[in-house]
Amino acid sequence: MDYSQIVSKKASGLKPSGIRKYFDIAAKLDNVISLGIGEPDFSTPWTVRREAIKALERGKTIYTANPGLISLRRSISAYTAEKTGVTYDPDGEIIVTVGGSEAIDLTVRTIVEPGDEVIIPEPSFVCYKPIVELTGGIPVIIETKEENSFKLTAQQLKEKITDRTKLLILPYPNNPTGAVMTKRDLEPIAEALKGTDIMVLTDEIYSELTYGQKHFSIISLPGMKERTVYVNGFSKAFAMTGWRLGYMCGPKEVLTHALKIHQFGIMSSPTVSQYAAIEALSSCSEDVANMVSEYDMRRRYLVDAFNRLGLRCFMPEGAFYVFPCIKSTGLSSDAFCEKLLYSKRVAVIPGTAFGDCGEGYVRVSYAYSLKHLKTAVERIAEFLEELKNA
Amino acid sequence: MTDRLMKLLKTNARLSNAEIAVMLGATEKEVADKIAELESAGVIKGYTTVFDEDVVSKDYVRAVIELKVTPKAQVGYDAIARHIAQYTEVENIYLVSGGYDLSITLRCHSLKEVSDYVAQRLATIDGVVSTTTHFFLQKYKESGIMLISEEADERVMQ
Ligand SMILES: Cc1ncc(COP(=O)(O)O)c(C=O)c1O
Numbered sequence: 154m155d156y157s158q159i160v161s162k163k164a165s166g167l168k169p170s171g172i173r174k175y176f177d178i179a180a181k182l183d184n185v186i187s188l189g190i191g192e193p194d195f196s197t198p199w200t201v202r203r204e205a206i207k208a209l210e211r212g213k214t215i216y217t218a219n220p221g222l223i224s225l226r227r228s229i230s231a232y233t234a235e236k237t238g239v240t241y242d243p244d245g246e247i248i249v250t251v252g253g254s255e256a257i258d259l260t261v262r263t264i265v266e267p268g269d270e271v272i273i274p275e276p277s278f279v280c281y282k283p284i285v286e287l288t289g290g291i292p293v294i295i296e297t298k299e300e301n302s303f304k305l306t307a308q309q310l311k312e313k314i315t316d317r318t319k320l321l322i323l324p325y326p327n328n329p330t331g332a333v334m335t336k337r338d339l340e341p342i343a344e345a346l347k348g349t350d351i352m353v354l355t356d357e358i359y360s361e362l363t364y365g366q367k368h369f370s371i372i373s374l375p376g377m378k379e380r381t382v383y384v385n386g387f388s389k390a391f392a393m394t395g396w397r398l399g400y401m402c403g404p405k406e407v408l409t410h411a412l413k414i415h416q417f418g419i420m421s422s423p424t425v426s427q428y429a430a431i432e433a434l435s436s437c438s439e440d441v442a443n444m445v446s447e448y449d450m451r452r453r454y455l456v457d458a459f460n461r462l463g464l465r466c467f468m469p470e471g472a473f474y475v476f477p478c479i480k481s482t483g484l485s486s487d488a489f490c491e492k493l494l495y496s497k498r499v500a501v502i503p504g505t506a507f508g509d510c511g512e513g514y515v516r517v518s519y520a521y522s523l524k525h526l527k528t529a530v531e532r533i534a535e536f537l538e539e540l541k542n543a
Numbered sequence: 544m545t546d547r548l549m550k551l552l553k554t555n556a557r558l559s560n561a562e563i564a565v566m567l568g569a570t571e572k573e574v575a576d577k578i579a580e581l582e583s584a585g586v587i588k589g590y591t592t593v594f595d596e597d598v599v600s601k602d603y604v605r606a607v608i609e610l611k612v613t614p615k616a617q618v619g620y621d622a623i624a625r626h627i628a629q630y631t632e633v634e635n636i637y638l639v640s641g642g643y644d645l646s647i648t649l650r651c652h653s654l655k656e657v658s659d660y661v662a663q664r665l666a667t668i669d670g671v672v673s674t675t676t677h678f679f680l681q682k683y684k685e686s687g688i689m690l691i692s693e694e695a696d697e698r699v700m701q
Binding site: 170172173175176179187189190191192194446450451453454457500502523 | 547550551555562565566567568696698699700701
């Protein structure tokens with residue numbers, strides 16, 4: 154069979170994630186120290202795991218309602234209201250999804266038609282562009298800059314808005330840069346959208362992992378709730394990546410249609426995870442605070458270490474990544490990562506995996522113990538020394 | 544800052560003040576002052592190292608002894624505990640609630656040494672009613688530090 158004729162052009166045209174390649178190389182080498190992972194090194198808080206066990210013991214193994222358990226949707230509504238001051242109706246304005254990932258996919262598929270422009274600030278998470286491309290939408294990239302602390306500026310946004318702009322993806326706190334957008338940063342963005350029909354997909358999956366100020370959501374600004382789909386989830390805040398649970402909140406008029414796609418494609422999100430998630434939202438604030446405190450110390454350690462090594466490193470205020478600049482080595486991001494991996498067995502991800510403008514940077518995750526990070530930094534120091542002497 | 548500082552020192556007392564300062568977003572002087580304050584307030588009692596001695600030698604035995612005592616009118620539990628605490632073999636002593644009174648951890652060179660210690664030193668103390676000895680078979684975690692090898696990191700890059 155000629156599979157090249159069988160596989161759709163859209164699927165075959167997708168570029169594989171730039172992270173995958175390093176994983177494949179690293180898997181073949183011994184004694185690799187990875188700094189490439191994008192998920193917490195903590196286990197899910199025990200009380201959450203216990204709720205899952207209880208749910209299993211009680212035989213809670215059937216589908217839930219399509220948008221998720223009503224009790225969980227009520228918890229999400231209360232939790233979101235507490236964090237943002239914005240209240241969503243559990244009946245119609247909230248869908249429990251298979252991770253933030255599905256929420257992003259649903260939002261794009263519900264809103265974007267072929268030819269519609271979707272503005273995506275980069276560097277950013279790897280899934281936005283391919284999902285937009287699958288719907289036939291046109292990704293319009295905004296390159297955020299280190300000198301602007303990798304924030305999206307209203308000026309940049311205005312330059313890219315056309316009459317075909319349908320959606321703005323707002324990826325903050327940001328993976329891979331660790332940048333955040335404060336209330337003052339978001340106000341002019343909201344202002345620029347006023348009077349347009351542009352929707353916003355705000356991916357706030359890292360909202361609990363901020364280290365300076367408390368996270369501020371764009372939905373808290375006047376007039377934004379009605380034009381925003383708010384995406385969040387359990388993976389990062391509660392160390393629950395494998396539970397595959399997230400959620401989206403937004404206008405009924407949009408979510409009604411998103412729910413149909415969810416129903417036909419997924420049916421309902423994992424039931425046991427949903428029972429456990431109620432516990433996460435109601436009683437894990439101390440666990441989250443402890444994880445945040447731990448991440449914060451590692452973040453400060455790494456930023457200091459990279460700056461000392463002569464790799465200028467922006468101080469991130471969210472997520473669990475640092476994004477040092479490697480231009481001083483004269484290597485491309487890709488070459489830097491490959492050489493470092495082969496010669497010192499340390500895996501980091503090239504900035505280019507998150508957009509072309511990530512060239513000159515690498516993403517380093519601190520979802521690792523301090524001990525692990527120290528060993529990695531020692532190896533990177535040797536690597537840089539050898540580069541200098543080469 | 545105090546909580547985080549204590550947490551750092553608890554798992555690694557060898558961190559330098561400079562390293563701690565970076566991680567806490569404080570100055571080196573603030574860290575030095577805080578540590579001095581904790582030391583003089585008696586919060587920090589000492590700095591120790593957690594060894595996995597099994598790696599170098601199996602030449603020792605540890606046991607926990609449960610001691611029931613009848614405190615004497617004037618002196619109470621403290622006097623007995625103080626007396627026992629003098630011996631170098633004793634690693635920890637706690638007064639506990641429940642079926643016995645003092646919990647004592649011992650470290651000796653042999654089973655014989657433990658039993659001699661219990662029979663000759665502990666059982667003979669005035670006020671000691673009974674002793675129960677439990678030998679340690681396997682260490683898993685000590686002072687918050689895992690002594691068993693960590694599970695492999697199965698996370699994948701995506
Ligand atoms: C920015 C961002 N959004 C969304 C996700 C998806 O997370 P999940 O589907 O586990 O909720 C990730 C995961 O790495 C991410 O980094």
